[in-house]
Every structure is written in structure tokens, then in C-alpha cells.
Amino acid sequence: MKTLISFELRKLFSRRLTQAALLAVLLLSILFTSSTYRNMYAFDGKSRDGSGREAVEIDRSIAEKYAGILTDEKVQQMMSDFAPESSLDLHGMNAAYLYHNATQSAAFRRFSDLNGRWNGLTVSDVFGDEVIRIGYINGWLETSQNMTVIFLVLSLVIITMIAPVFSGEYSGVDQILLTTRYGRTRCAAAKVLAGILAALSVTAVVSATQFFPALLLYGSDGLRCSILFAPAGFLDGFIPFNLTCGTLFAYQILLIFTGAVSVSGITFLVSAASKSPMTALAVSAAAYLLPALLPVSETSSLFRYLTLLPVYHVQFVSLMSIEQISGGILYALWAVPVSLTFLGIGSLASSRIYAKHQVK
């Protein structure tokens, strides 16, 4: 069986299209990280500003100053530290949307009025009983956002990679394979196992190209901080739970893997039922992406089921925003049994279709 799996892996990775797609997604991943890093901007409100490395240093040094549990005293300190200079003309814009640096933005969003003065809210007014640990999370949140795009692309790469697993044999080799002793049994099993192994390993590699550079560039401190005290424009608006950045990441990575597993299951099935790899590719991609276009709103009762479809594992925000079952345990964990179901049905049905098919 080991031999068969290694041959299947060899077939999977020797296709030009797969190689090109994998290379593209790796490049995309690196490009996203570097361009995000280079485009970061921070201004300490007084004298120092910069982008890229400089910006991260500024943001981190500011965050360090307030690091720990968010208190009303810290809020007051921030409001005075970041008070806009009287000369600053906001042109009628709400100061909550003013961006100088990550900490200032996070504080102003919640505690400032139109002009950048304290709006009178206390920490408990805004966050209730939640204990909010603050620190530098900006870089991690940027990374998390990039990952939703990168892993959507990776899903398509996995589809490209797996689409020929069965359908690729239908152009004539099946006549040889199906007449061999294990052609209808272990051969199909080896295909599924190799496919899933390949999908998981490329997911792991691409995850690593996101996680480790982030760790290097943004440090690990932020992973212990709450996502609720995030600068404007981030996910916290959609995920209303007091999770640490580390928990968010853990969920996101988990969902990326459940997404990869589910999409593999779908593609196995489509591959076995398609005449050619190109058909398999197109049909799988459509089956995977189309649910994202369904006109089901967040308020609909169907939304909680819809978000369990694989495309929402990768676009993890909706799924993660549905419900917190108890501290840190989210509804999103349902993605695990769902993905195993997709894989189970996909692999069993595809093996069967493959073994039973008549050559043309």
C-alpha cells in the first residue's frame, strides 16, 4: 500500500498544472506577507512616523506602553496621548476613523467622539464583564485577513491538484489499472489517501509560510491579546467574542484544514464521475464556490447551516461569528464533523464509481 500511495503522490505532483498552481500560491503567500509588511504605516502622534519595519516598531512600542488588561485609566491615558492637535482639521470626518497608529485607532473607535475627545464610555460600558488584554495585534490581524484570500486560492489549487486523481485515468490507463489485481480496490484507496495527504501537506506548507514569517515580524506577544481591541476595519466587528489572537489563529488554521479536507472530498467525487480532469476541475470549483453566491443573509436561519459549507471554512469570519457555545468553544467546531462527512462520502463514492466504471 505504501508503494501505491507513493506512486499516486508522484502522479499528483508531476502534473505541470499542479506544479504551476502550487508555485503560484506560494508566491502569492510570500507576496502578501511582504507587501502587507511594507505598506504598514504608523505615526506616534507627535514626531515619529514611518512605514514597513519602522511602522511595526512604532506600533509595538506604543502597544508596549499600555500592554496588559485594558482599564479606564489606560483609556484616559490614550485619549490624552492621542488627542488631535487643535490645528488638525478633520474636514467634518468622525475622529473614530482617524488612523495614526494601531493603538490610537483601536481606542478612538470605541472611546472617542466626533472630534477625538473622550465619548464618556467606560471599559465596562463597551466590553461588559470581559477582561480585555491588549497589546500589539495589528500584524497578526493583517496576516489573518491575508490568509482568507490565500487559502481561498489554495482551495482552488487543491481542486486543480485532485481533479485528475480519477478522471485523469479515464483517458486510457484505466484499461490497464482496472485489470490488475488491486486495480479496483487498493488502487482507489491509494488514490484517496494520496490525495488527502497531498491536500493536507500543501495546506500545512502554505500555513507555515504565513505563520512563521508573522511570528518573526510581529512577535508572539499579540497572540495572548484579545481581538476585541482591534484597530478599525478588522474582523472583531464580525466576531463578537473575546478571543485571544492566538485562539483566532488556531481556529482559522483548523478551518483552513477542514476546508481542505472538505474540498478534497468534493473533488474526489466529481473527479470519479467526470470524463476529463478539466471537467472535474470546473465542476468541483463551481460546487465549491457557488454557495458563496447564495442570497442567504446573515439574519436568515439558514445562514448557520450555509456557513458550514467548505468555502466558509476558509472565509472563516462568518462561521466564527455564529455562536460561542462556551468560553473559547465556538459553533465553528462543527466544521470538523462536516468536513469528515464530506471526505467520507467523497472518498467512498469516488472509489466505488471508479471501480465500477466501464471503459469507453
Add this chain to the structure above:
Amino acid sequence: MELKIIRLTKTFDSKNAVDDLMLTLSNGVYGLLGANGAGKTTLMRLLCGLQRPTSGKITLNGKNITGLGERYQSLLGYLPQHFGYYPDFTAYEFLLYISALKGLSDTAAKKKSAALLEAVGLAAERKHKIKTFSGGMKQRLGIAQAMLNDPRILILDEPTAGLDPKERVRFRNLISAFARDRIVILSTHIVSDVEYIAEDIILMKSGQIIHFGKPQEITAELNGQVWEFAVPAAQAERYAAAFDTSNLRHTDSGKTVLRVIADRPPAAHAIQVPPNLEDLYLFYSREAAGQSTMLTQRFRGAADQADMLTQKLTHKSEDDADQQHPFRTIRSRTEMERKINDHTNCNRIMNHEGGIKE
């Protein structure tokens, strides 16, 4: 070992590619001949379980092959007529892969793959990727993979297609050495191939078997009807069009020697020659194209006789469908062949249940 094809039919959009076919194969080399579209590939695919019969069945030693599953596949080796391959695999890797699928251990796979690459003359190219292979080289690799598991039943669909003469000789020798105690079925359009290797000839037409027997026996059908004569080159065309011409050879003296099949001497100076398979094969191919009527007429005359024989063979047990068929009644192949050879129209005997009811 006895491989039995019982009333096998395969229909594609209302066309019978294999048509109510009966055949029993025991150890030996069988040459399957037939024009394009005769149903050779379809029959072979059915034998390999690659297609399911529309009706009828195939049994191995009495057991339906569909129920035998892996046990049947492990006895099988198959060279498809057209097959895909993995362009980035080397020849050796490809054989190792198929060996693994055939259940060979790693060491056995390596040994066997190397030996077969040698046997088909690809030892020097073992490390070359298949995409760099010529058509004939791919074909030889196909032959090698079919033989990896020392199959007891070897089915080769046009194995010599694309092979140069030297490789064809090598192939013949390979098969002859291999064939002992095995069933080997090979289809071809190159009549001389089967003349050399095959012990029995199966001649197919429109999904049916129209001849089955030893080469010299089935050519006996044309005994006394194959003629050779020389005519001036200018008249050769005219003669060739008028007769079933199986060969046409220009000589240095400006004459053309024609080889024709005819009931009566086609020319005053024509001499009778012994028929060969090529004559028979061509005769049937041409008949398919509607160019010959003479022998068909002769067959019609014989049909009544065949009718009587078939009825005699089958009228005894009408209730059991298998029993009803002449194959059940005729116990051994040789016995059947003898009967068939007594009567020219073996097709009717082999393919019709309970006699011909025209």
C-alpha cells in the same frame, strides 16, 4: 483452465458489437482476426471485465468472472489496443507501479520489471521517460506490463501494431516461450503473426465468430478455390476487379501474377494453390464490403445442412437455456471442431440457439 463465453452480447446504442457469442477457450494461443469494427476489442474488454455484458456471461472453470473479482484479475494480463500512460514516469517506474497494483512484492517487482524490459528490448531505455518513447516502444512497454504477473490468461489487443519486423519476431518468440499452460488471446490485422504463433484462429465478423479452428483446418474451406495466374500488366486491373483478389504481384517480365479466390478457374492457365489465412481473411473482409457473392451462395446451400445438424444437437433439452445451446451438447472443443469442419458454416452452429429459424 477453461474460459467459457456463453451467449455473450454487448450492445452500444442498439448496435451489437458482440452478438450472442459462444466460445470455449482452454490453454493455447488464439489468434483473433476480423476487420475493423468486427468486435475484437469489445470481446477482449468483456473478457477483462472492463465492460459489462448486455447479456450472457463469461465463466472461468464454471464460475462467473464477475463473482471472482480479485482472484480473476490476478490471473489476467491485458494489453489494450490504445492505452494511456504517465508521460513523466520512466519505463522502469511504470512497470514497478503496475507490479505494485498486481500485488508483486518490491523485490519481485524489480526483478520482473528488469527481466521484461530486457525481453521486450527496452533495457537500454529503462530510465527514459515514457513521453520520449516512439509508438513501437510504448507498445512494447505495454506488452511488458501485461506480463508482469505471469498471467495465466494473457489478452493482447493488436500487440504487433507499430512493431518493426525485428521486434515482431522478438514478440513471437516471447509469446511462444510464454504460452505453455496458459490461455493467450491476441488480435491482429497482420495475418502472418497469427499464422506463426496461434494454434487456433478465431475469425470475427459483426460481433460473431464466423470461423474457429486450426489455421490449416479453417483455410481448408477455400481448398481448390485459390488460383494463381499471370496476365499482362495492362489487364491486371480488369482481372482484379472481376475476382476476389487476395494478392497482386508484378514481375520483371512485365506480367502481373494474380492470386484470386474463385469457384471455377478464373483463366485457362490458372493453377490451383493451397489457401492460406490471408486468403480467408481477405475473402471475408471483401465480402463485408459487398464485393463477393459466389461463396455466400455456396454457404446458403450448406445452410440447410447446418440447420439440420444444429437441430439434431439441441432438440433434446429445451428447458435449460445453457443446456439448449450446442456448446453444452458438444462436450469437447475438438469434437465440436470436427463437426464444424464437416460443415462450412460454423457461424450458424456457434451463434444460434436451437438452430436457425430463418
